[in-house]
Amino acid sequence: MDKEILLKTENLNVDFKMKDGLPFVKKKFVRAVTDVSVEIFRGETFGLVGESGCGKSTFANATLGLLRPSSGKVIFCGKDVSSLKGAKLKEERRRMQKIFQDPAASLNPRFSVLDIVTEPLLIRGGYNKEERRRLAIEMLEKVGLSEADLPRSASEFSGGQQQRIAIARSLIIRPEYLVCDEPVSALDVSVHAQILNLLVDLQREMGVTYLFISHNLAVVKKICSRMAIMYLGKVVEYGSTEKIFSNPLHPYTKALMSAVLDTDVTHKKERIILKGDVSSPVNPPAGCRFCKRCPVAKEDCEKVPCMLEEVETDHFVACRFINK
Ligand SMILES: Nc1ncnc2c1ncn2[C@@H]1O[C@H](COP(=O)(O)OP(=O)(O)OP(=O)(O)O)[C@@H](O)[C@H]1O
Ligand SMILES: [Mg+2]
Structure with missing residues (x-):
């Protein structure tokens, strides 16, 4: 093939x-x-x-x-x-999406994980709040994080975890x-x-x-x-x-x-x-x-x-x- x-x-x-x-x-x-x-x-x-x-x-x-x-x-x-x-x-x-070398610099520390991960869905449009949250949880679980992490701010996480958040954000819109x-x-x-x-x-x-x-x-x-x-x-x-x-x-x-x-x-x-x-x-x-x-x-x-x-x-x- x-x-x-x-x-x-x-x-x-x-x-x-x-x-x-x-x-x-x-x-x-x-x-x-x-x-x-x-x-x-x-x-x-x-x-x-x-x-x-x-x-x-x-x-x-x-x-x-x-x-x-x-x-x-x-x-x-x-x-x-x-x-x-x-x-x-x-x-x-x-x-198309991109993940960067330094996750700390690419994630807004004032935003919650929910805001960060669902941002691409908001930009694309057509998803209500419920759907955005559901897709965020689904994606966080794929990268080894969980629903409990949604309200936390990105600055509370380690570098490796921040890169997981960045990966979740990039892949949420498939x-x-x-x-x-x-x-x-x-x-x-x-x-x-x-x-x-x-x-x-x-x-x-x-x-x-x-x-x-x-x-x-x-x-x-x-x-x-x-x-x-x-x-x-x-x-x-x-x-x-x-x-x-x-x-x-x-x-x-x-x-x-x-x-x-x-x-x-x-x-x-x-x-x-x-x-x-x-x-x-x-x-x-x-x-x-x-x-x-x-x-x-x-x-x-x-x-x-x-x-x-x-x-x-x-x-x-x-x-x-x-x-x-
Ligand atoms: N916006 C810009 N204006 C002018 N020159 C630039 C700009 N961006 C990159 N360059 C120059 O283009 C060349 C290639 O840069 P680039 O950032 O693509 O390299 P790189 O291979 O990614 O390097 P690194 O491994 O350090 O990230 C370099 O000489 C750089 O100085
Ligand atoms: Mg480079």
């Missing part, structure tokens, strides 16, 4: 204009996301990894319609949402697509596994598709079926998580993977330490953006365009020196 594409991007670009304020000086742009074309299948967890500032959140926000692409498309359920505006965009956005932007990195390590297991269980139960942004490759390996690795706004490797982990091909992916703690002592790995400075997203090289730090780069890598190519089924790499 063919997998259904829930969301895909086609040559997605997001540039931010820099405010330098000088007249007659050519405007500079931060090229936060450049030419990203990926497909996310319905019901899967799609991982997005890469170092800080490489454009993960910008990409996610563009897929949610929170940022308008500078060029390219976001296709959600077969519809080009990047060209929608006003009420039409709002309607599509109701099928979205099809949920962006989890580093959902556990602000939480105590002791609750990471609980929240991740909860997300996995809820996906199984509700069939929601996740875009899962993380710095933790071990977690990505465990919960993501497919993934993309970004470097300075561009995807350098993309496809099946299993294939990428068993056969990392891009020099940047290899360096990232070499830093992951591996318990398999039979499979000895050499740690690759990257040298050189990260290029600036303001003036990125026209060719490969990793070339300044790449151990196999040739002089012209900086100029020669470097496209993602499929090296095996569902495994794409953007490097000129990969043997197919």
Whole structure:
């Protein structure tokens, strides 16, 4: 059976204009996301990894319609949402939600849990008070909280519990697509596994598709079926998580993977330490953006365009020196 594409991007670009304020000086742009074309299948967890500032959140926000692409498309359920505006965009956005890194900052401490969790129902409209309360209890029970928690304020809860409240709020309107932007990195390590297991269980139960942004490759390996690795706004490797982990091909992916703690002592790995400075997203090289730090780069890598190519089924790499 063919997998259904829930969301895909086609040559997605997001540039931010820099405010330098000088007249007659050519405007500079931060090229936060450049030419990203990926497909996310319905019901899967799609991982997005890469170092800080490489454009993960910008990409996610563009897929949610929170940022308008500078060029390219976001296709959600077969519809080009990047060209929608006003009420039409709002309607599509109701099928998408996001949970943030820091639940404390994303929940209003003055609101009760009932207010927080039912807010999306109020915005959507069409639910009376009774129904909103019933759905809130149902959702709280799914995330391991209970009816007794409804009148309490969000600030009374621990970080892990606050993230459960945020998850309940996001899922109460049964979205099809949920962006989890580093959902556990602000939480105590002791609750990471609980929240991740909860997300996995809820996906199984509700069939929601996740875009899962993380710095933790071990977690990505465990919960993501497919993934993309970004470097300075561009995807350098993309496809099946299993294939990428068993056969990392891009020099940047290899360096990232070499830093992951591996318990398999039979499979000895050499740690690759990257040298050189990260290029600036303001003036990125026209060719490969990793070339300044790449151990196999040739002089012209900086100029020669470097496209993602499929090296095996569902495994794409953007490097000129990969043997197919
Ligand atoms: N509103 C904005 N205006 C200007 N530049 C921005 C804006 N938002 C992001 N950027 C820039 O775009 C680039 C990508 O930022 P983004 O937040 O997407 O990175 P990230 O991969 O999510 O990083 P992190 O792992 O730290 O969350 C960075 O260079 C950032 O400084
Ligand atoms: Mg981010």
